[in-house]
Amino acid sequence: MAEVLNGAMTAKELETDQEVRWCPGCGDYSILKQVQKVIPELGIKREDIVFISGIGCSSRFPYYMNTYGMHSIHGRAPAVVSGLKSTNPDLSVWMITGDGDALSIGGNHLIHLLRRNFDINVLLFNNQIYGLTKGQYSPTSEEGKHTKSTPMGSLDHPFNPAALCLGADSTFFARSMDRDPVHMRDVLLRASQHKGTSMVEIYQNCNVFNDGAFFGFTDKETKKQQTLFVEHGKPMIFGENNEFGIKLDGFTPVIVNMDSASADDLWIHDEKDRGKANILARFYGNPASEGELPRPFGIFYSEDRACYEDLLVKQVETAKEKFGDGDLNALLRGKNTWTIS
Amino acid sequence: MSATLETTKEITILFAGDSGDGIQLTGTQFTDTNALFGNDLSTFPNFPAEIRAPQGTLAGVSGFQLHFGSIEIFTPGDECDALVVMNVAALKANLKSLKKGGIIIANTDGFDAKNLRLAKVESGVSPLEDGSLSNYKVFPIEVTKLTRECLKDSGLGTKDIDRTKNMFVLGFVLWMFDRNMDHTVDFLKEKFKKKPELVEANTKVLKAGYHYGDTTETATTRFSVDKAEMPKGTYRNMMGNQATALGLIAAARRSGLELFYGSYPITPASDVLHELAKHKNFGVKTFQAEDEIAAVASAIGASFGGALGVTASSGPGIALKGEAIGLALMLELPLVIVNVQRGGPSTGLPTKTEQADLLQAVYGRNGEAPVAVVAAATPADCFNMAFEACRLAVQHMTPVFFLSDGYLANGAEPWKFPTEDELPSFKGNFATPSDLKDGEYLPYERDENLVRKWAIPGTLGLEHRVGGIEKQDGTGNISYDPDNHQHMVNTRAQKVANIAKNVPLQDIELGAKTGKVLVLGWGSTYGAIKAAVKDLTEEGHSVSHAHVRYLFPFPQNFEEVLRSFDTVLIPEMNMGQLRMMIRSEFLIPAVGLNKVKGIPFTKGEIKDKVLELLDQLIK
Ligand code: SF4
Numbered sequence: 025m026a027e028v029l030n031g032a033m034t035a036k037e038l039e040t041d042q043e044v045r046w047c048p049g050c051g052d053y054s055i056l057k058q059v060q061k062v063i064p065e066l067g068i069k070r071e072d073i074v075f076i077s078g079i080g081c082s083s084r085f086p087y088y089m090n091t092y093g094m095h096s097i098h099g100r101a102p103a104v105v106s107g108l109k110s111t112n113p114d115l116s117v118w119m120i121t122g123d124g125d126a127l128s129i130g131g132n133h134l135i136h137l138l139r140r141n142f143d144i145n146v147l148l149f150n151n152q153i154y155g156l157t158k159g160q161y162s163p164t165s166e167e168g169k170h171t172k173s174t175p176m177g178s179l180d181h182p183f184n185p186a187a188l189c190l191g192a193d194s195t196f197f198a199r200s201m202d203r204d205p206v207h208m209r210d211v212l213l214r215a216s217q218h219k220g221t222s223m224v225e226i227y228q229n230c231n232v233f234n235d236g237a238f239f240g241f242t243d244k245e246t247k248k249q250q251t252l253f254v255e256h257g258k259p260m261i262f263g264e265n266n267e268f269g270i271k272l273d274g275f276t277p278v279i280v281n282m283d284s285a286s287a288d289d290l291w292i293h294d295e296k297d298r299g300k301a302n303i304l305a306r307f308y309g310n311p312a313s314e315g316e317l318p319r320p321f322g323i324f325y326s327e328d329r330a331c332y333e334d335l336l337v338k339q340v341e342t343a344k345e346k347f348g349d350g351d352l353n354a355l356l357r358g359k360n361t362w363t364i365s
Numbered sequence: 366m367s368a369t370l371e372t373t374k375e376i377t378i379l380f381a382g383d384s385g386d387g388i389q390l391t392g393t394q395f396t397d398t399n400a401l402f403g404n405d406l407s408t409f410p411n412f413p414a415e416i417r418a419p420q421g422t423l424a425g426v427s428g429f430q431l432h433f434g435s436i437e438i439f440t441p442g443d444e445c446d447a448l449v450v451m452n453v454a455a456l457k458a459n460l461k462s463l464k465k466g467g468i469i470i471a472n473t474d475g476f477d478a479k480n481l482r483l484a485k486v487e488s489g490v491s492p493l494e495d496g497s498l499s500n501y502k503v504f505p506i507e508v509t510k511l512t513r514e515c516l517k518d519s520g521l522g523t524k525d526i527d528r529t530k531n532m533f534v535l536g537f538v539l540w541m542f543d544r545n546m547d548h549t550v551d552f553l554k555e556k557f558k559k560k561p562e563l564v565e566a567n568t569k570v571l572k573a574g575y576h577y578g579d580t581t582e583t584a585t586t587r588f589s590v591d592k593a594e595m596p597k598g599t600y601r602n603m604m605g606n607q608a609t610a611l612g613l614i615a616a617a618r619r620s621g622l623e624l625f626y627g628s629y630p631i632t633p634a635s636d637v638l639h640e641l642a643k644h645k646n647f648g649v650k651t652f653q654a655e656d657e658i659a660a661v662a663s664a665i666g667a668s669f670g671g672a673l674g675v676t677a678s679s680g681p682g683i684a685l686k687g688e689a690i691g692l693a694l695m696l697e698l699p700l701v702i703v704n705v706q707r708g709g710p711s712t713g714l715p716t717k718t719e720q721a722d723l724l725q726a727v728y729g730r731n732g733e734a735p736v737a738v739v740a741a742a743t744p745a746d747c748f749n750m751a752f753e754a755c756r757l758a759v760q761h762m763t764p765v766f767f768l769s770d771g772y773l774a775n776g777a778e779p780w781k782f783p784t785e786d787e788l789p790s791f792k793g794n795f796a797t798p799s800d801l802k803d804g805e806y807l808p809y810e811r812d813e814n815l816v817r818k819w820a821i822p823g824t825l826g827l828e829h830r831v832g833g834i835e836k837q838d839g840t841g842n843i844s845y846d847p848d849n850h851q852h853m854v855n856t857r858a859q860k861v862a863n864i865a866k867n868v869p870l871q872d873i874e875l876g877a878k879t880g881k882v883l884v885l886g887w888g889s890t891y892g893a894i895k896a897a898v899k900d901l902t903e904e905g906h907s908v909s910h911a912h913v914r915y916l917f918p919f920p921q922n923f924e925e926v927l928r929s930f931d932t933v934l935i936p937e938m939n940m941g942q943l944r945m946m947i948r949s950e951f952l953i954p955a956v957g958l959n960k961v962k963g964i965p966f967t968k969g970e971i972k973d974k975v976l977e978l979l980d981q982l983i984k
Contacts, residue, residue, distance in 0.1 A: 040830070042842060071825045076666070086830050087843065092822040094669055095832025096662065097692050103627075103659035107666025107674065108822075110650055111625050115670070115822050133662075136655040336650055343645035350647030352618050352785045356611060360548070362401045363599045364592075 033070050035060040040090045046081060051202030051228035055149065056088055058205050059118075062212045068116045074108065075118045076101050078125035081156050082149035082228070085120040099130025102137035102146075106332070109142045113333040116216070117144040123164040124154050127183050131163075135192035140332040141220045145212075148225045150185060153234035171233075185225045186305035186324060190298070195220035197301070198323040201227040203242040207253070207321065214323055220331055240312050241319055250311035252318040254304065259290035262318050270317070277303060277317060293322075301325035367579070368587045370543060375434030376590055377442030378538070381459050382451025382475070383420050384413055384427040387531035391449075392429025393777075394535055398548045399433045400602040400779055403592035406433035407892060408777040409441035409965070412716040421475070421483030426458045435591035439892035439899075441776065443967035447541075449534060451475050451508075454484035456492060468502045470537065472530070474509035504583050508533050515573045519566050529563075529570040536574025543589040546571055596781065603780035605744035605773035606633070609677075609703060610640035612751030614647050617673050619752075619790045620759055625667035627652045627660040627676045632715045633771040634677045634705040657682035661689040661702070668698040669831075671793070671821035673755060677703035679771075680722045681712060684729070690764050691730045692833045694857065697809070697817050699758035699765075699793070702726075702736075703751065706770040706888075708963045717963030718771035720888050721939035726766040727917045727946065733854045735861040737761070738917040740768040742891035745780035747773055750914060753868075756791050761864050762816050768916075770938075772889045772965050796820040796827055808841040814867075815860035865918040871926045876902050876909030882978050883930035885955070886912045887943055890936050890966055897971035908975055916943070924951050932956060932978055936971055 038060040046052045063073065073091040077083035079098035086093030092115075096104045101119050109117055126134050126148050137146075153171070154160040160173040164185065168177040189197050196218040200211040208226065215222035227238040240250045252262045252270065260270035261282070269290040271280045277291065294300060301324045309316040344350075380392045389410055396408050411428035418425030432442035447468040450456040452475025463469070476491040492498055493505050512530040513523070532549075539546055550568055557563040578584060617624035626649065628638045642651045650672075654660040657678055664674035676686065683704050693700040706722045708714025726738045737757055741750040747769050754767035796818035800806060808829040809817050820827040829841060835853060837844040844850075875898050886894040891912050898910040911926055913919065927933050927947065935944045936958040944957045958974045960966060 069825075071828060072823055074822045086832070089830075091828050093828075093830035093832075094696070095830065095834060096665070097688055097833055100658060100662040100689065103654060103662035104666035104669070106654075106659070107625060107627060107652065107663030107668075107672075108670045109666075110652060110663070111623055111667040111672040112670040112822060132655055133659050136659065336652075340645045340648055340650065344648075347646040350614070350618070350644060352615060352647075355614065355644065355647070356782045356784070357599075358601045358782075360397060360401055361599050361601045362403055364403060364595050364597055 033064050035064055038063060038070070038090050040088055042087045044088050045084065047232050049231040050081070051151065051230070052082055052085070052149065054202040054205060055147065055208070055226055055228065056085065058208045058212060059147070060089070062209050062216070065213065066116070066216050072114065073116045073118070075120060076105050076108065077120040078122075078130055079156070080122040080125045080154075081230070082120055082122040083125060099125055099128070100133060101125070102130060102133035105144050106137060106140065106142055109144060109333045110336055113143070113337060119144055119146045121146065121148050123148065123150045123152060123162045123185075127163040127185065127188070135188070138189055138192040138194040138221050138223065141195050141329050142333055143219050143221070143331045145215050145222045146224060148185065148223065149228040150225050151228045151230035151234055152237045153230050155230045155233055159233035184305065184308045187302070187308070189223045190302055190305050190325060194223045194325070195327045195329045196222040196323070197225075197305070197325050198223070199225045199227070199321050201238060201242055201321065202229055211323065218326055220327075220329060246312070250318050252307070252320045254293040254320050254322040254324070256293055256295045256323065259287045259292050261287070261290065272303075275303060277307070279315070279317065295323050295326045298325060298327065368585050370587050370589050372589045372591065374436050374590065375432065375438065376447065376542065376588060377430065377432040377445045378447040378449065379428055379430045379445045379459055379462065380449045381426055381428045381455035383425050383455075384418065385420065386427070386451045387528070388427045388429050388451070391531045391535050392431060394549050394552060395538055396431050396433075396777060397602055398539065398544050399431070399590075400600070401548055402544060403595075404433040404435065404590055405438040405593035405595055405779060406431060406777075407438050407441045408432075409772065410775045412775075414714070414716050419483070421452055421454055421480045423454050423458050423484060426455050428459065433590060435593050437593070439896040440965070440968060443969050449538060451534070452484070453480045453486060453492065457484050457486070463501065465500050466502065468504065469498060470504045470506065470534070470541075472508035472534065473505045474507055506537065506577070506583070511573065511577065512570050515570050516566055519562070519569075521562065521566055525563075526566070529567050532567045532571040533574035533577070536571040536576075537578050540575045540578030541584060541587050543587055546575060595779065598781040600779045600781050602777050603745045603748070603782070604775060604777045605741070605747045605769055606636035606705065606775070607640050608745050608747035608780070609751045609767070609769060610637050610644075612748040613641065613675055613701070613755065614644055614649060615748070615785075615788055616752045616755030617649070618647065618785070619788050620673065620755065620792060622671070622673040622759070622793060624649045625652065625664060625672040625674050626650070627654050627663035627667070627674070629654050629657045629660045629678065629682060631657075631679050631682050633707055633774045634679050634682075634703065636774065637677050637703065637705070657685040658689060661686040661700075664700055665689060665693050665696070665698060668693070668700055669696070669822070671795070671819065673699065673701070673759065675701040675703065675755070677705065679705050679707045679715075680709045680725065683722060683725060687730050690736060691732060691734045693764040694734050694736060695833045695836075696831045697762045698819075699762055701751075701754045701758050701765055701767060703767045703769065705774045706768060708961070714963045716771065718889065718965060719938050719961060719963060720770055720890070721942065721961065722768065723887070723916065723939065723942040724945070726768060733858065735858050736764050736766055736917070737861055737864050738766040738768060739915050740888045741773055742886075742888065742912050742914060744773050744776045744778050748780070752788070756789065757864055757867065759793050760791055760816070760867060761814065761860065762819060763861060768888060770889050793819050796824070798824070798826040801826055807839045809836065809839050814863045815856055862918050865915075865921050868915040868920055870922045871911060871913060871920040873926070874910040874912050875899060877907070878909070879929040880907035880909055881931045881982055882908045882975055883927065883933045884908065884910050884971065884975060885927070885933050885935045885943070885947075886910070887914070887916055887937070890938065893966040893968050893971055894936060896968040897975065900968070900972060901975055906975070906979060908979070916946075919950070927951060927953050931982055934958060934975060934978055936966055936974070938965070
């Protein structure tokens with residue numbers, strides 16, 4: 025009892041008695057583990073933490089976190105967290121969603137959440153497939169994807185989540201992956217520290233319906249060639265032996281060979297630069313192809329902007345200052361009355 | 366020669382004109398003046414479907430009907446005694462509702478060739494001149510011309526001047542019905558606080574209209590309606606949507622909960638949002654969501670956090686909220702859903718009234734998803750029933766529908782408002798760490814009414830997970846066990862059924878407790894039914910009126926009340942939705958009187974149907 029009530033916690037204490045039911049080998053396990061590791065470091069009391077999800081494989085997440093939680097309905101978690109944060113601004117709210125949940129059925133809610141900038145953390149598990157419904161293409165699946173619902177290949181052009189979120193004026197966008205736990209922990213830590221909607225896209229392998237979608241970024245042989253880990257204030261360098269750099273030629277990013285360039289010529293990553301973050305978001309080709317840019321990971325963009333719930337609380341305070349604490353009798357009475365005696 | 370003053374018990378007057386003519390404002394001002402004088406009254410604003418339909422056309426006619434009297438008033442009136450029309454289209458659209466011999470006050474400037482053409486008067490001759498109105502008392506007034514004349518030295522432009530012409534009409538009407546201008550003068554001072562020149566101009570035109578009646582020999586008779594005999598007390602005029610907003614605020618105050626209102630703009634519910642947004646100093650948090658689904662989902666989020674979550678819409682929006690309402694039911698959290706009904710299906714008739722969403726409220730979700738439903742009978746009753754919806758939602762930890770409709774929303778009546786202390790108080794049953802059993806918290810542990818406790822994030826030790834998937838009773842853990850699902854479906858049904866124990870018994874509104882015909886109403890048919898039944902009982906017929914406000918579950922004595930009559934007649938502005946519920950629940954062969962025209966019942970329609978039934982019973 026005392027242990028439950030002291031509020032402090034370890035990763036272990038964040039586990040629930042519920043059996044985790046993802047498929048063996050699913051990338052979700054790794055994300056759960058990193059979240060359980062990071063949260064105790066944040067110094068937030070367990071009772072002040074809430075996990076809210078929509079529907080999909082990833083959305084089972086709240087059942088496995090020994091905090092407050094709600095497994096809501098498909099796509100609507102952004103609206104649920106908006107209401108919760110509006111009335112309980114002090115809670116640490118985490119929203120768990122997937123590519124179908126956040127970008128298809130809940131696409132509308134996601135963009136409005138981002139522009140309002142509620143102070144919450146969004147973990148978007150992107151596996152580029154519908155897992156729970158057993159393997160249909162998703163809004164992030166590549167063009168021409170062959171799935172049960174697209175035997176001749178999908179016709180949809182995929183969303184680029186980074187570009188979409190920045191387009192919706194997201195104040196924080198980062199990308200990480202299930203198979204790089206250390207990176208993921210760093211990103212999660214930064215996301216939780218950011219005041220505003222922290223959007224974290226996590227590449228997550230669905231080993232049942234879309235195995236290997238991100239192997240190019242996660243496998244030892246290809247990872248260094250195909251990924252670019254950005255860090256604030258650091259030049260953009262990648263490659264097996266850091267032999268490549270990214271330079272900006274006007275607004276156009278170009279790959280340069282470090283033999284013929286110095287670090288000073290390179291694009292120095294600046295998280296506060298919205299314009300450049302938008303260019304970075306557009307590194308979205310297939311890096312396995314010749315001449316294509318690597319896929320960026322890390323924090324693309326981070327900006328301080330007022331949060332909706334704080335502004336809302338302030339309006340209530342201002343109204344109270346201006347008109348006094350609500351007097352129900354005066355409200356019911358109104359301005360024009362007459363008396364019958 | 367001054368006009369003679371004739372005293373009458375009641376007057377029904379209809380103001381009609383272009384939506385840009387200030388008809389609603391004129392009607393409201395005249396209403397408030399009569400209310401402050403002490404008349405009983407009922408109003409019915411009738412908006413055109415388009416915001417600004419082409420001027421002068423039939424589609425653009427906006428109306429405001431007021432029925433006021435020294436006797437008890439139940440409806441905005443079946444037929445009008447007086448018609449105030451700003452143009453020929455307004456006359457054409459409304460003449461059929463004027464009594465023979467009734468008064469027509471017409472702005473002749475709205476009867477010129479152009480207006481005749483716009484209103485599609487084929488003869489091209491003004492009805493004011495072709496003798497077709499010889500059965501009425503017509504007062505043609507050159508309102509536009511007289512207004513311009515009155516303000517010619519004001520320095521205002523013609524456009525601004527023409528905007529004041531409704532004040533001329535109002536002045537004339539105040540004179541004709543023996544009311545003073547004080548309230549309107551005060552109103553103008555307040556409205557144009559920052560533009561003294563407009564206060565002056567409007568007041569001048571108002572007075573000109575009043576004195577025009579006095580000094581010209583336009584009318585030889587004026588009408589006076591004495592104060593009504595109403596129960597002692599202090600009154601104000603109240604509109605339905607405003608009453609709904611106040612009911613929600615009062616419920617939040619009396620329960621100590623924060624009010625969160627998630628809503629998306631929709632006719633005719635938006636005014637509730639507008640009203641609530643004005644009262645943030647009560648701690649009210651309004652959230653204009655990106656869509657109807659987000660509106661309800663945000664309210665659920667707020668409820669999860671311990672606030673009083675409310676969402677509102679009209680039929681099409683409610684359809685979109687269905688899945689989330691089911692979620693609230695599964696989560697067993699309080700949620701109030703306001704439906705200001707309008708004509709359906711689909712977009713239907715957005716500005717017109719209907720009661721066709723009852724079955725949607727009671728049954729319109731996937732799965733076995735019982736949701737409690739209450740409905741208001743009159744504009745001011747919206748206050749009581751919105752309050753009740755909140756009370757039931759919180760006390761039973763469940764979603765509750767509150768049904769209003771377009772007619773109640775925009776209609777007004779005198780309201781003997783309560784004081785804070787007169788309102789019941791109620792509390793959320795919050796879980797505390799003392800609810801832990803061996804260090805474990807069971808979120809779905811229930812009390813004798815099957816109600817679970819409200820465990821708020823931020824409370825130490827009560828961390829728990831809820832969701833829309835079927836869960837094990839007690840623990841709330843996901844469960845696909847067949848017997849558990851049956852148990853949970855039964856439990857949720859019984860939990861909602863238990864609400865019947867917590868609502869007042871059904872009473873008889875008017876008439877004997879047993880008899881031949883019971884006219885059973887719900888929602889805004891109240892006034893028309895009551896007026897009809899009053900007449901019929903006075904004529905000696907065995908007829909009573911019951912009005913049900915708790916529609917799901919019904920009050921405990923409901924069947925007994927229905928069975929005390931030979932026949933139950935249910936007038937509804939739908940094709941028989943309550944009738945279907947009554948028939949299926951009690952096997953009582955209730956008879957319907959159904960109308961879906963976007964307009965309320967008249968007293969006469971209900972009387973005729975009752976007489977027909979009585980006739981059949983004799984045979
Ligand atoms: S279907 Fe794919 S995403 Fe879902 S649990 Fe299995 S592996 Fe994970």
